[in-house]
Amino acid sequence: MDKKKLVLIGNGMAGVRAIEEILKISNELFDITIFGSEPHPNYNRILLSKVLQGDTAVKDITLNDWNWYEENNITLYTDETVTKIDSEMKVVLSNKGREIPYDEVIIATGSVPFILPLPGADKEGVTAFRDIKDTDIMLDASKRFKKAAVIGGGLLGLEAARGLLNLGMDVSVIHIAPTLMERQLDETAGKLLQKELEKQGMKFLLEKATEEIYGEERVEGLKFKDGSNLEADLVVMAVGIKPNIQLAKESGLTVNRGIVVNDYLQTDLPNVYAVGECAEHNGIPYGLVAPLYEQAKVLAHQICGRATAPYQGSVLSTQLKVSGVEVFSAGDFTEDEEKKSIKIFDEQDGIYKKIVLKGNKIVGAVLFGDSKEGNRLFSMIKKEADISDTEKISILQPLGAEAGESLVATMSADEIICGCNGVSKGAIIEAIQEKGCTSVDDIKACTSASRSCGGCKPLVSDVLQFALGSDFDASSQKEAICSCTTLSRDEVVDEIKAKGLKHIREVMNVLDWESEEGCSKCRPALNYYLGMVNPIEYEDERESRFVNERMHANIQKDGTYSVVPRMYGGVTNAKDLRKIADVVDKFEIPLVKVTGGQRIDLFGVSKDDLPKVWQELDMPSGYAYGKSLRTVKTCVGEQFCRFGTQDSMGLGIRLEQKFEGLQTPHKVKMAVSACPRSCAESGFKDIGFIGIDGGWEIYVGGNGGTHVRGGDLLYKVKTDEEAMSITGAYLQYYRETANYLERTSAWIERIGLAHVQSVLDDAAKCKELNARMDETLSVYKDPWKEIVESKKTTKELFETVGNA
Ligand SMILES: Cc1cc2nc3c(=O)[nH]c(=O)nc-3n(C[C@H](O)[C@H](O)[C@H](O)COP(=O)(O)OP(=O)(O)OC[C@H]3O[C@@H](n4cnc5c(N)ncnc54)[C@H](O)[C@@H]3O)c2cc1C
Numbered sequence: 001m002d003k004k005k006l007v008l009i010g011n012g013m014a015g016v017r018a019i020e021e022i023l024k025i026s027n028e029l030f031d032i033t034i035f036g037s038e039p040h041p042n043y044n045r046i047l048l049s050k051v052l053q054g055d056t057a058v059k060d061i062t063l064n065d066w067n068w069y070e071e072n073n074i075t076l077y078t079d080e081t082v083t084k085i086d087s088e089m090k091v092v093l094s095n096k097g098r099e100i101p102y103d104e105v106i107i108a109t110g111s112v113p114f115i116l117p118l119p120g121a122d123k124e125g126v127t128a129f130r131d132i133k134d135t136d137i138m139l140d141a142s143k144r145f146k147k148a149a150v151i152g153g154g155l156l157g158l159e160a161a162r163g164l165l166n167l168g169m170d171v172s173v174i175h176i177a178p179t180l181m182e183r184q185l186d187e188t189a190g191k192l193l194q195k196e197l198e199k200q201g202m203k204f205l206l207e208k209a210t211e212e213i214y215g216e217e218r219v220e221g222l223k224f225k226d227g228s229n230l231e232a233d234l235v236v237m238a239v240g241i242k243p244n245i246q247l248a249k250e251s252g253l254t255v256n257r258g259i260v261v262n263d264y265l266q267t268d269l270p271n272v273y274a275v276g277e278c279a280e281h282n283g284i285p286y287g288l289v290a291p292l293y294e295q296a297k298v299l300a301h302q303i304c305g306r307a308t309a310p311y312q313g314s315v316l317s318t319q320l321k322v323s324g325v326e327v328f329s330a331g332d333f334t335e336d337e338e339k340k341s342i343k344i345f346d347e348q349d350g351i352y353k354k355i356v357l358k359g360n361k362i363v364g365a366v367l368f369g370d371s372k373e374g375n376r377l378f379s380m381i382k383k384e385a386d387i388s389d390t391e392k393i394s395i396l397q398p399l400g401a402e403a404g405e406s407l408v409a410t411m412s413a414d415e416i417i418c419g420c421n422g423v424s425k426g427a428i429i430e431a432i433q434e435k436g437c438t439s440v441d442d443i444k445a446c447t448s449a450s451r452s453c454g455g456c457k458p459l460v461s462d463v464l465q466f467a468l469g470s471d472f473d474a475s476s477q478k479e480a481i482c483s484c485t486t487l488s489r490d491e492v493v494d495e496i497k498a499k500g501l502k503h504i505r506e507v508m509n510v511l512d513w514e515s516e517e518g519c520s521k522c523r524p525a526l527n528y529y530l531g532m533v534n535p536i537e538y539e540d541e542r543e544s545r546f547v548n549e550r551m552h553a554n555i556q557k558d559g560t561y562s563v564v565p566r567m568y569g570g571v572t573n574a575k576d577l578r579k580i581a582d583v584v585d586k587f588e589i590p591l592v593k594v595t596g597g598q599r600i601d602l603f604g605v606s607k608d609d610l611p612k613v614w615q616e617l618d619m620p621s622g623y624a625y626g627k628s629l630r631t632v633k634t635c636v637g638e639q640f641c642r643f644g645t646q647d648s649m650g651l652g653i654r655l656e657q658k659f660e661g662l663q664t665p666h667k668v669k670m671a672v673s674a675c676p677r678s679c680a681e682s683g684f685k686d687i688g689f690i691g692i693d694g695g696w697e698i699y700v701g702g703n704g705g706t707h708v709r710g711g712d713l714l715y716k717v718k719t720d721e722e723a724m725s726i727t728g729a730y731l732q733y734y735r736e737t738a739n740y741l742e743r744t745s746a747w748i749e750r751i752g753l754a755h756v757q758s759v760l761d762d763a764a765k766c767k768e769l770n771a772r773m774d775e776t777l778s779v780y781k782d783p784w785k786e787i788v789e790s791k792k793t794t795k796e797l798f799e800t801v802g803n804a
C-alpha cells in the first residue's frame with residue numbers, strides 16, 4: 001500500500017506529539033514532512049523557564065533530536081515557515097519557495113505572545129518570553145545590565161522574573177490586576193504568593209498600566225498611566241498569548257480566536273486538521289500541554305482511521321515552576337450563588353487550601369503552601385466525583401497522614417501522577433512490573449511521565465519506592481551538579497583532587513563541561529569545592545559568587561545594602577556602640593535594627609558608601625550575607641544568670657573568633673546556652689551547645705527557618721576544649737562531604753547522625769579533620785579590610801557590580 005503524504009506545519013510540542021502518537025499506531029501509513037519556523041529540532045518549551053532559572057541548559061531540553069527525524073524517515077525543514085495551504089492543489093507553500101504536496105495536513109502553529117502596542121515596544125531590550133531566541137536575549141542582557149521589568153504577573157511573568165533574579169538582576173513585576181495570577185488564584189492565594197515572592201527578592205507594582213517604554217535605541221524605563229516611572233534596561237512582556245492563526249486565515253479556514261476544530265480536530269477544510277494552542281475547540285483555545293496532548297491522541301487515531309472517543313474539552317490544572325513556592329490551581333475556583341467553598345487557612349505557616357463545590361461535586365481547587373493533595377483533588381474534579389458520603393472538610397486533609405502512610409500508597413490506581421501527560425499511578429506500576437523500569441528516567445521513556453514540566457518527578461520517584469521497596473535506591477539516582485556536566489558533586493570533587501585541578505576554567509576544560517562559561521549553578525559551587533580542597537593555594541573567584549558575597553553586604557529590596565559588623569558572641573561595648581552610632585549619623589543610615597542573631601544591622605547603605613562605612617566602622621565583617629559562619633548567639637550564662645552552669649558567653653566568643661570567615665557549603669549558625677532552658681535557642685541551630693552539670697551537650701542539624709528541625713544530640717563533652725575540637729571536626733566533615741548549598745539539617749538527614757558519630761568517634765580522623773580545618777582558617781583575611789586597603793579591589797568590585 002502506498003503511504004499517504006502527511007505534512008505537519010509547526011515543529012512544536014503539540015504537533016510533534018501528534019506525530020509520536022501516529023508512529024505509535026503505525027509507521028507504515030504516512031510519508032511525513034515537518035516544517036518549523038525555528039532553527040531547532042523539537043524542544044520542550046516549558047523548560048525555558050528552567051533554563052532561565054539556571055536549572056537546565058538549552059541542549060538538555062530537546063525532546064526529539066535530529067536523529068529521531070532520520071530514524072523515523074521524517075523530512076524536516078527547520079527555519080522555514082509555511083505561508084499558505086493551497087487546498088485545491090493540495091500543496092503547502094513555504095517562504096523559501098518550497099511546494100510540498102499533501103494528502104493530510106496538520107496545522108500546529110502554536111501561539112504568538114501578545115505584545116502590548118505601546119510607544120517604544122520595538123526598542124532594543126524589549127522582549128517576549130516564548131522561545132529559545134527570547135531566552136538568549138534575557139540571558140545576554142543579564143550579563144550586561146542590572147534592572148529588569150517584567151510586564152504581567154501571570155505564570156509566565158513570574159517564572160521569567162524568578163529566572164532574572166537568579167541571574168542577579170534587580171526585578172520588578174508590573175501587573176495590571178490587584179493580585180497575582182488572578183486567572184488561576186483567588187485573592188487570598190494571590191496575596192500569599194506575592195508575599196512569598198517578595199521574600200525571594202521580587203518587587204511588585206500592582207494595578208499599574210504601562211503607557212510608554214522610553215529610552216534612546218535601548219529601553220531605559222517604563223512610564224505608567226498614573227504618571228510614575230520605573231527605570232529598566234530589560235523589559236519582558238508576559239501579558240498572555242494569541243493563537244497563531246495567520247496561515248489558517250490566509251488559507252481560507254474558519255477562524256475565531258483560534259482555528260475552529262470539531263471533536264476530532266478537523267477544520268472546515270477537508271484533510272486539514274489543527275492541534276495545540278492554535279486550535280479552538282468549543283470556543284476554547286488551550287494554553288497548557290495537558291489538553292494539547294489529549295487532542296494529539298484523538299487526532300492521531302482519527303487520521304490513522306482508528307476508532308477513538310471524541311475530544312470533549314479539558315479541565316485544567318496549573319502549577320507555578322518557581323522553587324520554594326507551592327501553588328496549585330485546578331478547575332473553576334470562583335464562588336457564586338451556586339458554587340460554595342470550603343477553606344483552610346493557616347496564616348502562621350502560610351498554608352491555604354480551598355475547594356469549590358457545586359452541589360455535591362468538587363469543581364475547583366486552589367492550594368498554596370502545600371500542594372501535595374493537588375493530584376488527588378484534580379482527579380476528583382476531572383471525574384466529577386460525588387462527595388455526598390464524605391465528610392467535606394476531610395477532603396482537604398492529606399490521606400493517611402496520621403497513619404504516617406506515604407501519599408502514593410493511599411492513591412488509587414487511576415489517580416493521575418503526571419498531569420501534563422495524563423499518566424496514572426496504575427500505568428507507572430505496570431511499567432515497573434511489566435517493563436522492568438527501575439528509575440525515573442526509565443519511567444519517562446516508557447510512559448512519558450515527567451517528560452514535560454518535570455513537576456511530577458518526586459511523585460514518580462515515590463511510586464518507584466512504593467513498588468520496588470528496598471530495591472529502589474533514591475540516592476543512587478545520580479544527580480549531576482548542573483546541566484553543564486553529567487558528573488555528580490562527589491565525582492567532580494574526586495577529579496579535582498586526583499587531577500590537581502586549580503581553577504574553575506581548568507575544571508570545566510578537563511572535565512569536558514558542555515558550556516565554556518558554566519552556569520549560575522556550577523560556577524559558585526566549583527568556586528567553593530576548589531577552595532575547600534585547596535585552601536592555601538586557591539584564589540577565590542569573586543565573579544563566581546552571588547551578589548551579596550561579592551559585595552560583602554546584603555542587597556535589599558530598594559537596591560541599597562545592609563551592613564552587619566561582627567560582635568563575637570553577641571557581646572559589645574561602649575566603644576563599638578559609639579563607633580556604630582557615629583557611622584549611622586555620618587552616613588544618614590535610615591534604619592538600625594537588632595537581628596535575631598544578636599547583631600546590629602545597619603539598613604539602607606548606598607553602594608557608593610559601603611567602603612567608607614566599613615573603613616569608619618573598623619570592625620570585622622559580620623558575614624551576614626555569606627555561606628559561612630554567621631553568628632554564635634549566646635545567653636548570659638553563669639556570669640549573671642542564676643540558672644547558668646557554664647560560661648556560655650566565653651565559649652560563644654571563642655567559637656566565633658576561631659571559625660569566623662570559614663567558607664561552608666551553606667550558612668552556619670551556632671548558639672550557646674548555659675542551661676537546658678536554652679535561652680539562645682541552641683536546639684534550632686546548625687550547632688547548638690547546652691550547658692549541663694559538668695559540661696556541654698552538643699546538638700547538630702537544627703534549623704529554625706522554613707524547614708524547622710530540632711537538632712540531634714551529637715555528644716556530651718566535659719570541657720570547652722572538647723567542645724571546640726568536636727566543632728572543628730564536625731564542621732570540616734560537613735565542608736568536605738556536603739553538596740554546595742546544602743544546609744547541615746538536610747546534610748545530616750542525608751548521611752545520617754550515626755555515620756557522623758562513627759567518623760568523629762575515630763580520634764585519628766578527628767585530628768586529621770581538625771588539622772585540615774586549621775590549615776583553612778590560617779589563610780583567612782577580613783574581606784572588608786582587604787577591600788578598604790586595596791583601591792584596585794574596590795574599583796574592580798564596584799565596576800563589576802555596576803555593570804553586571
Ligand atoms: C516559558 C514557558 C513556560 C511554559 N510552562 C508551561 C508549563 O509549566 N506547563 C504547561 O502545561 N505549559 C507551559 N507552557 C505552555 C506550553 O509550552 C505550550 O502550551 C506548548 O508549547 C504549545 O504547543 P504548540 O505545539 O501548540 O505550540 P508551540 O510549542 O509554540 O509550537 C508551535 C511551533 O510552530 C512554529 N510555527 C508557527 N507558524 C509556523 C509556520 N507557518 N510554519 C512553520 N512553523 C510554524 C513555531 O515557530 C513553533 O515552533 C509554557 C510556555 C512557555 C513559553
Ligand SMILES: NC(=O)c1ccc[n+]([C@@H]2O[C@H](COP(=O)([O-])OP(=O)(O)OC[C@H]3O[C@@H](n4cnc5c(N)ncnc54)[C@H](O)[C@@H]3O)[C@@H](O)[C@H]2O)c1
Nearest residue numbers: 152153154155156157174175176238239240287319320321
Ligand atoms: N507553569 C505553567 O503552567 C506555565 C508557565 C508559563 C507559561 N504558561 C502558559 O503560557 C501562556 C502565557 O502565559 P502568560 O502568563 O503570559 O499568560 P496569562 O494570560 O496566564 O497571564 C497574563 C497576565 O498578564 C496580566 N496583564 C495583562 N495585561 C497587562 C498589562 N497591560 N500590564 C500588566 N499586566 C497585564 C494579566 O492580568 C494576566 O495575569 C499561558 O497559556 C500560560 O498558561 C504556563
Ligand code: SF4
Nearest residue numbers: 635641644675678679
Ligand atoms: S539558658 Fe539558662 S543560663 Fe542561659 S540565660 Fe537562660 S536560664 Fe540563664
Ligand code: FES
Nearest residue numbers: 418420452453454
Ligand atoms: S506533571 Fe508535568 S511532566 Fe508530569
